[in-house]
Amino acid sequence: MLSVKIPMEGFFLRILGLILAGGKSDKLGALVSKRTSAAVPVFGKYRAIDFTLSNMVNAGINKVGVLTQYNPRSLMDHLGSGKEWDLDRKNGGLFLLQPYLSKHDEYWYRGTADAIYQNMTLLRRGEESHVLIGSGDHIYKIDFTRVFDFHISTRADITLLVKKMDSSYDLSQYGIVELSGTRIVSIEEKPQKPKSNIAFLGIYFLRKQLLMELLYSFVPSGEHDLLNIIISNLNKLNIQAFVFDGYWRNIKKGITEYLRINMDILNKQIRKELFYNYGKIYTKLKDFPPPKIGLNARVVNSVVSDGCIVNGKVENSVLFRGAVVKAGSTVRRSLIMQESTIEEGALVENAILDKEVIVRQQMKLVGENLPSVVEKRTVL
C-alpha cells in the first residue's frame, strides 16, 4: 500500500461519491415496472436518490458517479445534468455510469463490486483520495463529515455505516455485524438467526487506492459483490463501524413498507430531521405554483405539494406535485402521485396512485390488506 500521510480531523479530503442505483426490485410491483427503485417518488416531490445525493453534496462532495442498470430512463430524466444539486460543473460534477459494450467484454453489471470495477476509469482519473459509496434506495439525512472524521481518527481502512435496528426492521433482510468496540469482527448477510441487531446500511467509506486494489484483486477471479470482498478481508484490514442513530429506511422492502415510509413525513420530528438538519434535500424543480386549497376542502394530517388543487377531503395522505382532488371526493391513507386526479365523489383509501392516474367520478378504490397500487396513466 502507498504510504499516505494521514490527515488530522477536519482535514480537507477530496472525495468521490458513488451511488449504486441499478437495482431491480421485485417487491415494489407496478411502481418499478418502468423505473429503477432509486427513482421511486417519495414524500410529495422527491425521488429516493435525492437523499443520498443531497447528503453527499451537503458534505462538500462535488464529483458523484451514479451507477445505473435497470430501466434508468426515469432516473436519468430526474438527474439531468445535476443542476439542482449544483453538480453541473467543470470540475467534478455528475457522471451517469451505465453498463456498456466494449472491445473485450460485454457484461451487465454482475454485482456492486463489478459495477465499480467496470468503471475503473472514473477511479483512476481525478485527484480524489477517498471514495464514499452509497445506495440510491435509502432515505436518511446524515452529516457525512462526521463519518470522514471518524474514519480518520480511528485510522480505519474501511468505515461501514451501521445502525442498531429496532423491531420495525426485519433483521433477516440485512447484513448483520458484530462489533468489538467500534471494529467490525463479523458480517453475516441476511442471517436466519441474527447474532445482533446491528445492521450494515450499505454505505462504505475508504481510500480510493484501497478500493482499486481490492477490486483488481477480487473481481477478475469472480467475486462480484463488494460486501463479500470486505468480509473476506475482515481480519486483514481495520474495518470500523460508524453507528448512525438517525432515521434510515430502505425504499424497496415492499409496498406496505413503502407506504409506511411515505407516511413518516407526517411526523414532525422526522420531517425536521430529513429536510431541515445538516442542509437541504434537493430535487428536480417543476415550477408549479403553490398549492391551492378550496372553499369546501378539508385537509387533515396530510402533506400537500406545489401545483395541487384540493377541493375534497384529504386525511393522513401525501399529495405529490400537481395532484388534483376534486369536490366531494375523499382521500384517506394514500399516496397520490404527480398530476393524478381524483374526480368528484370518488373515494380512495389505502392506495398508491402512480403518476397521471385518473380516478373517475363516484369510483371507489379501497386497498384491503395490502395497499392498492395503480400503475402510471391508468384511468379507473
Add this chain to the structure above:
Amino acid sequence: MRKVIALILAGGHGRRLGVLTEKIAKPAVPFGGKYRLIDFTLSNCVNSGIYNIGVLTQYRPHILNNHIGIGKPWDLDRKKGGVTILPPFLGGMGGWYKGTADAVFQNMEFVDRFNPDFVVILSGDHVYAMDYNDMVDFHISNGAEATIACIEVSITEASRFGIIVSDPSSKIVEFQEKPSKPKSSLASLGIYVFNWKFLKEYLERDGKDKTSNHDFGHDVIPKMLKDGRNLYSYRFSGYWRDVGTIKSYWESNIELTKPVPPLNLYDANWRFYTQTEEMSPAYCDPNAVVISSIISEGCEISGGVENSVIFQGVKVGNGCVIRNSIVMTNSVIEDNSTIENAIIAENVFISKNVKIGVGENAPNQLDSNVYAGDITVVGMEAKIPQGTVVGKNCVIGIGVNESDFESLEIPSGSFVLHKE
C-alpha cells in the same frame, strides 16, 4: 430573424407600499406564495422567446440582485445573451438614473452591443401574463416606430395613468400623462416596443434637454407625437395588475384564492418561474382547517387559515385564525393568535394570543395615503409580544421588538416603529 432585446425597469422605490418596500426594491416584493413581482415580467420574456434581457436597478437592489442571480430559474444562464443587471455607474454619461428614459439612455452602449432591431421596455413590478411576440408582430405589421401596450380602465380611474388617445387604426394621436381631465379610458401599461434606431435618436435628444424629466410617459412619448412619428397603441385585454398600493397589492394576492382566479398560475404553456429556497411540501396537521387559501412549501399549519396567501416556511400554531391576510416567507405565528386583513412581511414573529386587525377603522397617523383600506401591515423581522392587540390600518415597522411597544394595545390607525 428579428432581434429583440428587453429592458426591465426595476429601479423604482414603490413608496406607496410603505414598509414593504422600505428595504427592498418594488420588483423584489414577494407575491402569490412563492414569487417576487419581477418573476412575472422575466417569465413573460422567456416564454416569449426573448433571452436578451437587461434589468435596470437602482433603489435597494441587493435582494433583487440575489434573486435574479445568473438567471438560472428562467433558463437565462446562457452563453449568448441571458440576463444582465444594469446598475447606475460612473464615467462617460453615467450617474444616478434621473428617470425611466435616462436609465435606458445611460445603457445605450449595452443595447448597441446586441445591435437589436427592436427594444421592448418593461416594468419589473407588474403582475400579468403577456406574449410580447404578439405585440412585436403588431408593431411590425403597422410599420410603427413605437408601440405602447394599453388596457381599458374606468374613466374615473383614468387620471392615475398615462392616457392614450388613438384613432380607429390604433394610431396614437395624443398621450396624456396622469391627466386631470382624461380624454379616453385607454391606459398605458408602461410596456413599449421601439425600433432601436428610432428610440436612440430620441434618447440622445432627451439626454441633452435640460428641461426634461427624462421620463418615457412624461417627456419622450409626447415629443415623438409632437414630431408626428408613427406611434401605435396595442390593446391588451388579459389579466394585468399594477400592485402599486397596499390595497391593490393585498387585493391581487387574495384574488388568487378564488375558485377560478383571474390569473392562471397553472397554465403549463405559460409557467412563471422563480428562485425559491428548497423546502419540503406543506403540512396540515390534524387540527388544521384550511379553506380558500394558498399555502406553500415548508408551511406547518395547525390552526385555521381562510382566504389567505401563506408563503414558504410559515408556521401557524394551534388555535390560530388567519383570515383575509398575506403571511410572507418564514414568519411564525404562535398559538391562539388571530390575524385579519393584514399583510405580515418576511421573518416576522408573532407570539401567543396576539390579535391583529380588530376594532373600528381609523385613518393611519403615520401616512394615511399609504396605509389605507383597513389593512394592517407588519414589516419584516418584527417581533410582536404575547397578548398584543393591534387594530386596523396600523403599521408595525421593520425590526420592531418587544421594547418598542409602549403598550400592548395598538389602536386602529396608529403605528409602532423600531427605535434605533
